[in-house]
Amino acid sequence: MNYKLAVIPGDGIGPDIIREAKKVLNKVGEIYGHNFEYTDLLAGGAALDAEGIPLPQKTMDVCKESDSVLLGAVGGPKWDNLDGKMRPEQALLGLRRGLGLFANLRPAVLFNELKAACPLKDEIIGDDGLDIMCVRELTGGIYFGKRGTEGTKAFDTLEYSEEEVRRIAIRAFDIAMKRNKKVTSVDKANILDSSRLWRKVVDEVAKDYPEVSYEHMYVDNAAMQLIRYPKQFDVILTGNMFGDILSDEASMITGSIGMLPSASLGETGKGMYEPIHGSAPDIAGQNIANPIATILSVSMMLRYSFNLEKEADAVENAVKLVLEKGYRTKDICAGAPSIGTDEMGDLIVKELK
Numbered sequence: 001m002n003y004k005l006a007v008i009p010g011d012g013i014g015p016d017i018i019r020e021a022k023k024v025l026n027k028v029g030e031i032y033g034h035n036f037e038y039t040d041l042l043a044g045g046a047a048l049d050a051e052g053i054p055l056p057q058k059t060m061d062v063c064k065e066s067d068s069v070l071l072g073a074v075g076g077p078k079w080d081n082l083d084g085k086m087r088p089e090q091a092l093l094g095l096r097r098g099l100g101l102f103a104n105l106r107p108a109v110l111f112n113e114l115k116a117a118c119p120l121k122d123e124i125i126g127d128d129g130l131d132i133m134c135v136r137e138l139t140g141g142i143y144f145g146k147r148g149t150e151g152t153k154a155f156d157t158l159e160y161s162e163e164e165v166r167r168i169a170i171r172a173f174d175i176a177m178k179r180n181k182k183v184t185s186v187d188k189a190n191i192l193d194s195s196r197l198w199r200k201v202v203d204e205v206a207k208d209y210p211e212v213s214y215e216h217m218y219v220d221n222a223a224m225q226l227i228r229y230p231k232q233f234d235v236i237l238t239g240n241m242f243g244d245i246l247s248d249e250a251s252m253i254t255g256s257i258g259m260l261p262s263a264s265l266g267e268t269g270k271g272m273y274e275p276i277h278g279s280a281p282d283i284a285g286q287n288i289a290n291p292i293a294t295i296l297s298v299s300m301m302l303r304y305s306f307n308l309e310k311e312a313d314a315v316e317n318a319v320k321l322v323l324e325k326g327y328r329t330k331d332i333c334a335g336a337p338s339i340g341t342d343e344m345g346d347l348i349v350k351e352l353k
């Protein structure tokens with residue numbers, strides 16, 4: 001099969017981690033007889049530098065025509081003083097909305113081999129590890145609300161429609177049915193009207209899933225419970241900003257933010273796949289970034305967009321084997337010797353079968 005991929009390396013460590021992810025995809029293609037055809041595109045700071053805007057029309061057009069999108073990360077201090085609408089991060093919002101990718105899946109899984117890198121105590125992790133799926137609404141909420149600055153005041157607004165909540169809730173309950181059948185819906189319904197609407201709609205959706213146990217939890221409590229007793233969670237369903245924040249917190253369950261992949265999905269098979277971390281300007285250009293979150297995002301692409309289960313498993317297994325053999329990038333080495341971004345990519349490619 002031939003798969004057309006739009007590839008957006010972006011800024012900071014973006015180009016380094018994307019290079020490793022492509023190596024892995026190329027090897028998967030070679031072993032399993034697929035052709036992955038890449039179109040490299042500009043977005044974020046790289047696009048601002050080249051064309052003066054964060055999301056050029058060509059990037060959007062090619063993403064729309066492609067079977068899926070692979071993205072590194074965007075942003076960095078060079079562009080931090082630009083007006084809100086011109087910032088690199090606007091490219092992400094434009095892509096997510098423009099492609100209709102309302103469901104952001106962020107699986108926080110602790111590989112057994114990385115227990116030492118996880119800051120939680122052994123008795124909290126237990127013997128059977130940790131595995132939480134964060135389902136974040138991605139095209140609504142406060143990141144997309146009306147905002148502005150008026151003199152010495154600035155405002156942002158948070159809106160959700162019933163339809164927006166319903167479609168993400170259905171996605172979360174469907175996912176829970178294939179996992180441990182538990183959904184924790186996270187909101188701030190003690191304060192926010194939009195959260196009370198969120199709760200009402202989730203209650204309605206839950207009626208169609210009698211096998212799934214579900215609960216509501218306030219976001220401040222959820223942030224605390226994630227550290228106190230993460231095993232209580234199976235699927236976390238939440239809005240755009242809460243999901244952004246809680247998934248960075250949940251990433252420490254995996255040992256490092258450099259381990260957590262994501263899939264952004266809509267109503268069709270097309271998705272956008274990216275690590276949950278940013279462009280990490282503090283380590284850019286040093287060959288120390290962990291490429292595993294991006295490589296696992298490739299695995300999610302194979303599974304969710306192309307239905308290539310064997311191939312997706314092969315990528316995950318290759319990552320596990322490399323970790324089993326003791327290889328670590330700096331963020332997960334817990335004081336032991338570490339290897340570079342490129343060597344980690346090469347070793348994962350070598351373990352693919």
Ligand SMILES: NC(=O)C1=CN([C@@H]2O[C@H](COP(=O)(O)OP(=O)(O)OC[C@H]3O[C@@H](n4cnc5c(N)ncnc54)[C@H](O)[C@@H]3O)[C@@H](O)[C@H]2O)C=CC1
Nearest residue numbers: 073074075076257258277278279280281282283289290331
């Ligand atoms: N999806 C995207 O493109 C995102 C972009 N950003 C942008 O990225 C820039 C930096 O944002 P930060 O808040 O610093 O978040 P960040 O996620 O880039 O970095 C936070 C910390 O985690 C480390 N880190 C991140 N990824 C890593 C990896 N693969 N391996 C090892 N260490 C890693 C960094 O070195 C840093 O110490 C900003 O311009 C921000 O707006 C932030 C989040 C998401």
Ligand SMILES: CC(C)CC(=O)C(=O)O
Nearest residue numbers: 089090092093244276277
């Ligand atoms: C940079 C933001 C637009 C997004 C973000 O932090 C994320 O999606 O994780």
Ligand SMILES: [Mg+2]
Nearest residue numbers: 244245248276
């Ligand atoms: Mg984030």
